[in-house]
Amino acid sequence: MLAFDNIFYGSDPDEVLEELAKDKFDHYLNSIKLIGHLAQIFFVEQEYAYSKESNYLPPTLFLQGWIRQFIDSPDEIDNLTMSVANRRPPAEKYVDKENKKSKNHVEGLRPLWYLQ
Numbered sequence: 001m002l003a004f005d006n007i008f009y010g011s012d013p014d015e016v017l018e019e020l021a022k023d024k025f026d027h028y029l030n031s032i033k034l035i036g037h038l039a040q041i042f043f044v045e046q047e048y049a050y051s052k053e054s055n056y057l058p059p060t061l062f063l064q065g066w067i068r069q070f071i072d073s074p075d076e077i078d079n080l081t082m083s084v085a086n087r088r089p090p091a092e093k094y095v096d097k098e099n100k101k102s103k104n105h106v107e108g109l110r111p112l113w114y115l116q
Helices: 002-008 018-022 032-049 061-072 077-085
Strands: none
Touching: 002 032, 002 061, 018 032, 032 061, 061 077
8 A cells, every 4th residue: 555655646666566566466467566557647647637626635636545445445346446437536534634625634644644
């Protein structure tokens, strides 16, 4: 989760996923580095192409909230994917304190604040 947060904050996916790429995991469709680069591309696309008013500041927090929820949630992937496709917001616990439009916004959060 920390690696994907670092990608969200602007770090290079190759660097932050270097250690994870060494782990052996046989049940995957794509490498962790490819997934990290795709996440980065989605952030860039959302930053430049999403022109509607967002409930999140930064607007890319919507996507990052869902990344956090996918990694942390025990829910089935089908249910999570359907929620994203239906434009439901991610659970507040993953975005609320970081969202500058939220009344619960907090500056200077610790890494992985949403897991506490």
